[in-house]
Amino acid sequence: MTILNLELLDKAVSGEYAGIRRTTRLEPQGEKIFPPTYEGGDYADEQRLVHTKDESGNDRTEVVETVLLDSVQSQANRLELALLHAYDNGRIRMPMLQVDFGANTEDPILRDIGRLTALETPHRMCDAIFRNSVLDGKPFRDAGAGASLNSARSANATPVFSLCPTALLFGFWDSTGPRGGLGPRMQRALVSEIVGYQGKERLEGKRPASRIGPIEIEDNVDIYRTQDGGWTLDKGDSLKKIRPSEINLGNIPPSFYHEDKKTKKRKLNHGGVTLDYAVQHVVLSLAALRRLRFPINGETSAEIDNVARTVLAALGLAAICFLDEDGYDLRSRCLLDGKPGDFEFVGHGEHRPFALNAKEAAALLGKAVEGARSVGLPWPETPVTLQPSANLAKLVSESRRRSMLSEPVEG
Numbered sequence: 001m002t003i004l005n006l007e008l009l010d011k012a013v014s015g016e017y018a019g020i021r022r023t024t025r026l027e028p029q030g031e032k033i034f035p036p037t038y039e040g041g042d043y044a045d046e047q048r049l050v051h052t053k054d055e056s057g058n059d060r061t062e063v064v065e066t067v068l069l070d071s072v073q074s075q076a077n078r079l080e081l082a083l084l085h086a087y088d089n090g091r092i093r094m095p096m097l098q099v100d101f102g103a104n105t106e107d108p109i110l111r112d113i114g115r116l117t118a119l120e121t122p123h124r125m126c127d128a129i130f131r132n133s134v135l136d137g138k139p140f141r142d143a144g145a146g147a148s149l150n151s152a153r154s155a156n157a158t159p160v161f162s163l164c165p166t167a168l169l170f171g172f173w174d175s176t177g178p179r180g181g182l183g184p185r186m187q188r189a190l191v192s193e194i195v196g197y198q199g200k201e202r203l204e205g206k207r208p209a210s211r212i213g214p215i216e217i218e219d220n221v222d223i224y225r226t227q228d229g230g231w232t233l234d235k236g237d238s239l240k241k242i243r244p245s246e247i248n249l250g251n252i253p254p255s256f257y258h259e260d261k262k263t264k265k266r267k268l269n270h271g272g273v274t275l276d277y278a279v280q281h282v283v284l285s286l287a288a289l290r291r292l293r294f295p296i297n298g299e300t301s302a303e304i305d306n307v308a309r310t311v312l313a314a315l316g317l318a319a320i321c322f323l324d325e326d327g328y329d330l331r332s333r334c335l336l337d338g339k340p341g342d343f344e345f346v347g348h349g350e351h352r353p354f355a356l357n358a359k360e361a362a363a364l365l366g367k368a369v370e371g372a373r374s375v376g377l378p379w380p381e382t383p384v385t386l387q388p389s390a391n392l393a394k395l396v397s398e399s400r401r402r403s404m405l406s407e408p409v410e411g
Contacts, residue, residue, distance in 0.1 A: 001342070001353060001354065001355045002352065002353065002354040002355065003354065003355055003356075003360070004317075004343070004354045004355065004356045004360070004364065005364070006310070006314075006364060006367045006368060006371070008354070009310055009313055009314060009364065009368070010306065010307075010310050012286060012313075012345050012347075013286050013289060013290070013306060013309045013310045013313050014306050015290065016345075016347065017286055017345040017346060017347035017348075017352070018285070018286060018287050018346055018347040018348075019283055019284055019285045019286050019287060019345075019346055019347070020283070020284040020286065020313070020317070020343055020344070020345055020346070021281075021282060021283045021284070021343070021344060021346055022280075022282045022320065022340070022341050022342065022343045022344070023279060023280070023281055023282075023341045024279065024280040024282075024338055024339075024340050024341040025277055025278075025279055025338050025341070026194065026277065026278040026279065026280060026328060026336035026337060026338040027277060027278070027336065027337060027338055028196075028275050028277075028278065028335075028336060029335040029336065029337055030333060030335065031274065032271075032272035032273065032274055032333070033069065033196060033272060033273055033274075033275055033278075033333065033334050033336075034272045034273075034331065034332065034333040034334050035067045035068060035069050035196065035272075035273060035334070036068070036069070036070070036071070036074070036330075036331065043067050043068070043273070044067065044068035044071075045065065045066070045067050045068075046066055046067075046068075047063050047064065047065060047066065048063075048064060048066045048195070048197075049061050049062070049063060049064075050062045050063075050064050050197070064197055064198065064199055065197075065198040065199065066195050066196060066197050066198060067195070067196045067198060067273055067275075068193070068194075068195055068196075069194040069195060069196045069278055069330060069334065069336070070193060070194035070330050071193060072188070072191055072192065072193050074330075075191075075192035075193055075194065075280075076170045076188070076190070076192070078323055078326070079170070079190070079192065079319040079320065079322075079323050080119040080120070080166060080170065080319070081119065081120070081326075082319055082322035082323040082325075082326050083119060083166065083315075083318065083319050083322060084117060084119040084120065085322065085326060086318070086322045086358075086362065087119075091322075091358075091362050092318060092362050092365055092366075093366075093369075093381045094165065094315070094369075094379070094381070095161075095162055095163055095164065095165060095379060095380050095381070095383075095384070096117055096118070096119075096383040096384070097117065097118040097125050097130065097145075097163055097164050097383070097384050097386075098115050098116060098117040098118070098383050098384070098385055098386070099115070099116050099129055099130065099133045099385075099386045099387070099388055100114070100115050100385050100386070100387060101113040101114060101115075101116065101388055101393065101396070102114040102115070103387060104387070105393070107393075107397055109396070109397045109400045109401065110388075110393060110396065110397055113396070116129060118130070118164045118166070118167070119166060123172065123173075124164055124166065124167040124170070124172050125149065125160070125163060125164035125167055125172070126149075126167075126172050126173065126174045126175070126176065126177065126183075128176065129388075129392070130146070130386060131176060131177075132388070132389050132391070132392040133386035133387060133388050133389055133392065134386060134387055134388075134389055135384070135386050139389075140386055141177065141178065145159075145162070145163050145384050148162075148163070149163065149174065149177070150177060150178050150179075152174070152184050153184040154184070154186060154291050154292055154293065155293045155295075156293065156295055157186075157292040157293060157294055157308070158294045158295055158296065158308075158377070158378070160172075161294060161308055161311075161312075161377065161378070161379075162377075162378035162379065162380060163384065165311070165312060165315060166315065166319075167186070168186060168189065168289075168292060168312055169188070169189050169190045169312055169315060169316050169319070170188055170189075170190060171185075171186050171187050171188035171189070172184075172185070172186055173185040173186075186292075187288055188288075189284060189285045189288040189289050189312070189316070190282075190283075190284050190285075190316045190319070190320075191282070191283050191284075191285075192280060192281065192282040192283075192320070193280070193281055194278055194279070194280045194281075194328070194330070194336070195278065195279055195281070196273065196275040196277075196278045197275060197276050197277055197278065197279065198273060198274070198275055198276060199276050217244045217249050218244075219243050219244055219245075221233065221244075222235065222241060223241070223242050223243070223244060223247070224236060224239035224240065224241055224242065225239060225240045225241075225242050225246075226239065227239075229404070231247050272333065278336050280328075280341075282320055284313065284316045284317070284320075286309075286313060289309040289312055289313060290309060292305070292308070292309060292312075293305055294308040294377060296375075296376050296377065303375065304375050304376070304377060307368075307371050307372050307375050307377065308372060308377055310368050310371070310372075311365070311368045311369055311371075311372050311377075311379075313368075314361070314364050314365040314368040315365055317343070317356060317361050317364070317365075318358070318361040318362055318364070318365050320361075321340075321356060321357055321358040321360075321361040322358050322361070324340045324358065325358050342354070342355065343355070343356055
């Protein structure tokens with residue numbers, strides 16, 4: 001098995017291969033697995049083709065039932081968090097854009113939020129959180145590094161590379177920048193998803209829901225919601241009558257059903273599925289990276305472009321390996337585990353496998369960054385730290401305070 005090094009990765013990025021892929025078989029840790037639910041409480045079920053071989057070694061294609069366990073968007077978030085964990089632990093060094101809500105304030109709500117990075121926000125460096133924050137007293141997109149993003153596009157990816165390089169891996173659309181809907185949009189170069197395979201027949205379970213309170217409060221006393229979000233036994237003209245279960249007291253009878261909040265009709269509780277196995281499919285498109293250009297002082301060169309793309313490829317591989325270490329506990333009752341599959345370069349109908357673990361990936365990224373700096377590419381390691389604008393800080397604080405007083409979710 002080939003051990004990946006910087007020279008091999010550089011050649012692959014320069015055009016030798018179209019991409020890097022990895023397939024990892026994961027086993028459910030439990031008899032049933034609970035996929036994510038979407039609008040209406042439904043799972044993302046679909047049929048897919050599975051290519052196998054029969055007893056004689058001949059190729060065979062089967063149609064099987066599958067269920068999505070982790071979407072491309074969700075996997076991107078997990079990969080970003082894996083990079084953040086490695087960054088916080090000092091295993092890698094990279095540009096970091098962040099907002100510090102807890103600095104220079106005594107507000108406990110803002111202090112509790114603390115730091116929020118571009119690896120945690122939905123729209124990365126284009127998120128409204130950054131747009132409504134300030135750098136050195138000026139609106140972010142009007143000053144320094146933020147203003148440089150206004151000229152970013154695929155032919156000028158250097159500003160993004162130096163401020164939020166992961167955005168070039170996971171994609172972004174600067175739809176709320178100064179150019180509005182005409183702002184740059186860059187596709188994902190790194191795509192991953194986890195799919196559960198159920199065989200020819202879908203097997204769904206049932207899930208009873210219940211709660212027995214230890215002090216056995218029954219729904220036989222009138223309770224009223226107070227204006228401050230509490231409750232009282234004293235009736236008031238403007239107070240709403242509620243049930244004990246709405247303040248997390250009392251019993252909930254065992255049931256397979258719940259009330260749909262929109263239709264007010266009874267629906268079966270989602271009860272998980274029985275799987276044969278799950279698969280994580282990861283693809284890093286080197287062809288997508290080759291569309292990016294990285295001018296320095298307005299000048300471009302093939303050498304500098306390839307060095308920058310190699311850094312991004314190494315960063316993407318590191319994210320995959322770090323996520324392996326974090327593990328695949330996707331949600332409650334959805335723990336998966338398995339030996340990571342082999343990476344392979346793919347291109348022109350050929351496949352070339354190679355080995356890489358998290359320690360090696362971190363070292364590879366470090367060497368790639370050294371190469372980038374040697375040709376003048378910016379890779380600042382001091383975080384760019386913003387402060388929330390006065391309006392944003394007030395909005396966040398006030399919204400959270402009101403949420404604390406709102407009615408709790410039943411159950």
